[in-house]
Amino acid sequence: MRPSKGGDGRLTAALDPQDQGPQxxxxxxxxxxxxxxxxxxxxxxxxxxxxxxxxxxxxxxxxxxxxxxxxxxxxxxxxxxxxxxxxxxxxxxxxxxxxxxxxxxxxxxxxxxxxxxxxxxxxxxxxxxxxxxxxxxxxxxxxxxxxxxxxxxxxxxxxxxxxxxxxxxxxxxxxxxxxxxxxxxxxxxxxxxxxxxxxxxxxxxxxxxxxxxxxxxxxxxxxxxxxxxxxxxxxxxxxxxxxxxxxxxxxxxxxxxxxxxxxxxxxxHCLFEFVYLARPDTLMNDQRMHSVRVEIGRKLAKTYPVEADLVIPVPESGVPSAIGFAEASGIPYGTGLVKNSYVGRTFIQPSQTIRQLGIRLKLNPLRDVIEGKRLVVVDDSIVRGNTQRALIRMLREAGAKEIHVRIASPPVKWPCFYGIDFATRAELVANGLSPEEIGRSIDADSLGYISLEDLVEATNVPMDNLCRACFDGEYPIPLPDTEKLGKDLLEQRASLRTDADGLxxxxxxxxxxxxxxxx
The missing domain is CATH 3.60.20.10 (Aminohydrolase, N-terminal nucleophile (Ntn) domain)
Structure with a gap:
């Protein structure tokens, strides 16, 4: 197993190698x-x-x-x-x-x-x-x-x-x-x-x-x-x-x-940079990433309103959009999950007992804040869904009354061939399930993804000037026959050659x- 940052881009793959998200x-x-x-x-x-x-x-x-x-x-x-x-x-x-x-x-x-x-x-x-x-x-x-x-x-x-x-x-x-x-x-x-x-x-x-x-x-x-x-x-x-x-x-x-x-x-330009990859304090296409993500949260609140008591982010990537959701909805913003800042990339392989703790090594709920509350949980993306499923279970165990998940990107349905290592298409949960089915799969009371149109509008960049392939499958640079050539082979087939002696x-x-x- 190769250790790397994962788990929908947050939980280390060393803790859960089966839930590696966008790298x-x-x-x-x-x-x-x-x-x-x-x-x-x-x-x-x-x-x-x-x-x-x-x-x-x-x-x-x-x-x-x-x-x-x-x-x-x-x-x-x-x-x-x-x-x-x-x-x-x-x-x-x-x-x-x-x-x-x-x-x-x-x-x-x-x-x-x-x-x-x-x-x-x-x-x-x-x-x-x-x-x-x-x-x-x-x-x-x-x-x-x-x-x-x-x-x-x-x-x-x-x-x-x-x-x-x-x-x-x-x-x-x-x-x-x-x-x-x-x-x-x-x-x-x-x-x-x-x-x-x-x-x-x-x-x-x-x-x-x-x-x-x-x-x-x-x-x-x-x-x-x-x-x-x-x-x-x-x-x-x-x-x-x-x-x-x-x-x-x-x-x-x-x-x-x-x-x-x-x-x-x-x-x-890669649309996923606006959602997740770039730092929130980075300026890209004349837009501060934090401001774009706050606007995404505002649009989510208008498209998927809900009666709730508290908006909480999945730290850190969900913070700006959660702020925007709270601003637009009038629902108070709060900290319901505490992140361990020292859990990141590790070469130390966990035991089975530690692996079963899963997401708790990364995030821990504030029971006093969330107990008895109807929560809006804002995250940047869902890849396989395993992390969200474990997170919701943890919040329910801590006493959350309702959990409404809001996602700051459209469903990820296609792999990236241009520098982001998503899961394979077969592993992407949105490739086989509708948003309603995904919501049931992760045990959310409701699930709302921002639409591709609203996301693009939040960036202030024309749709035609963005690579949206992971969301709509429209690859801007023609690829080899990916139906026959898998992503790994596409990347690796030129790695080795054989000389005249067969070496x-x-x-x-x-x-x-x-x-x-x-x-």
């Missing part, structure tokens, strides 16, 4: 700032993005002559300490916190990825998920780059993610610059990507033509910053300038900031030269 996309950060402590700036930047990935963390730094990469499994605060950061000196850096949607959750797949070239080296970090990994691997093979793999890369268990393929293809630029190579390569990359990469001298960032995953640009007094969310700019003291446009690549070096377009923009080799293995790592 966050990764977080990326980059800074070009001569004279600044770029390693520590990057540390704080990915610390601010920790919610986007908790499996591994890494930082790459260049001093102008070489790139050093340090990465390990665990949270940002577990991977880095003062002495490690002190050893990472330079003027340009990138950072990454990872949740795996492609490739196994191992050290070899931690990012940034790294690849040496005759002219220098490249380190790259990626937020998103590519859907044509096999095609890119074919390009790699056609250029005979497999011959360049060292023997230590021809070992099972090495790098198997789409990010490493892109890194190696970017590193292959004979007769051209990295910039020109990127302009040639990026139009061939399909899927969701916010790339941040670096050479010894230059910081680069690029966003896919649909802009599915977020990427923003910020300004320091003596440099520039790119990050997945504006919250990361805030924590390092950078001023928000703008979003990186879909289909845009930016470069920062001693000549300053410049921009190139590698594809026409066709915006399809299984990774086509995505990045180099480990000039890289620091823990033993």
């Amino acid at each position: 966050d996309a990764c977080g990326v950060f980059g800074v070009w700032a001569p004279g600044e402590d770029v390693a520590k700036l990057t540390y704080y930047g990915i610390y601010a993005l920790q919610h986007r990935g908790q499996e591994s963390a890494g930082i790459a730094v260049s001093n102008g002559r070489q790139i050093l990469v340090y990465k390990d499994m665990g949270l940002v605060s577990q991977v880095f300490d003062e002495s490690t950061l002190e050893s990472l000196r330079g003027h340009v850096a990138i950072g990454h916190c990872r949740y795996s949607t492609t490739g196994a959750p191992t050290w070899h797949n931690a990012q940034p990825t790294f690849h040496p070239t005759a002219e220098g080296s490249i380190a790259l970090a990626h937020n998103g998920n590519l859907i044509n990994t096999a095609e890119l691997a074919d390009i790699l093979a056609a250029r005979n780059l497999d011959a360049e793999l060292d023997l230590h890369l021809r070992m099972p268990g090495e790098t198997t993610n789409d990010t490493a393929i892109v890194t190696q293809l970017l590193a292959d630029h004979p007769g051209s610059t990295v910039e020109e190579r990127a302009v040639e390569l990026l139009p061939q990359v399909r899927g969701a990507f916010s790339f941040v990469w670096m050479t010894e001298q230059t910081l680069y960032a690029a966003r896919d033509p649909q802009g599915i995953r977020p990427l923003v640009l910020g300004r320091l007094e003596r440099g520039w910053v790119v990050a997945s969310e504006t919250a990361a700019l805030d924590i390092v003291g950078a001023s928000y300038i703008r979003e990186i446009e879909p289909g845009e690549m930016v470069m920062v070096d001693e000549a300053g900031l410049r921009s190139r377009r590698f594809a026409d923009a066709a915006p399809k 299984a080799v990774s086509t995505t293995g990045g180099g480990a030269v000039d890289a620091l790592s823990r033993p």
